[in-house]
C-alpha cells in the first residue's frame with residue numbers, strides 16, 4: 739500500500755512497511771550506513787544511519803515507514819550525531835588508511851568522507867588485538883573490526899548454515915573470531931564475498947594484496963551512495 743511520509747520537509751510517496759533507510763534511498767535521500775545491507779535483515783549494530791523520526795533519534799534501518807511519518811535526515815543535531823558515531827569507530831580501532839589493503843574499497847573510509855570527518859573528536863585507543871592467520875585463505879586484522887556483525891550473520895557454512903565468524907569477549911575485550919576449519923571449506927567466491935561484505939579491512943584474502951591499483955578501486959570510481967555496489971548476502 740502506498741503511503742506518504744515527509745523527509746526533510748519534502749513529501750515522499752513510498753510503500754508502507756518498507757525500511758525507512760530503503761524508502762529514503764528510493765526517494766533519492768542518502769543516509770550513511772555501515773552494518774545495513776540493502777534487502778537484508780537489519781542488524782542495528784552501528785547506528786550510523788540515525789535520523790530523527792517525529793522528533794526522536796532512531797536508526798533508519800530498524801524503522802518501518804508509516805503514513806504521515808516526519809523524518810529529519812539533514813537536521814544539524816542528527817547530522818553531527820552520525821558524524822560522531824563514525825569518529826568513534828575510527829577512534830576505537832586502528833585505521834591506518836594509507837597503508838591498508840582495503841583503502842579505496844573500504845565502506846568505513848568512504849562513509850568517513852561522506853560525513854565530513856577529518857579527525858576524531860574522541861581519544862584514539864589504538865587497540866592491540868592479535869591478528870588471526872589460522873585459516874588457509876583468509877586472515878583477520880582484528881584491530882580494524884567495528885563489530886558490525888555482517889560477517890557473523892551473512893557468511894555461513896554452505897552445508898550446515900553454521901556461523902564461520904563470531905565475536906568473543908565484551909567491551910574493550912571483544913574481538914572477531916573465525917572458525918578456521920569451516921573457513922577452509924569456503925569456495926573462492928564465498929571468500930571474495932566475505933572480504934567484500936566486511937565494511938573495513940578486517941577480513942582479507944591471503945595471497946591477494948593490492949590486486950586493484952589505488953585510484954581504480956570501488957569508492958574511487960563510484961560513490962558509496964550507490965547501494966548497488968554492496969555485496970550480496972551469502973546463502974547457507
Ligand code: SF4
Nearest residue numbers: 883884886887889936
Ligand atoms: S570482521 Fe568486518 S564484517 Fe565482521 S564484524 Fe568486523 S567489521 Fe564487521
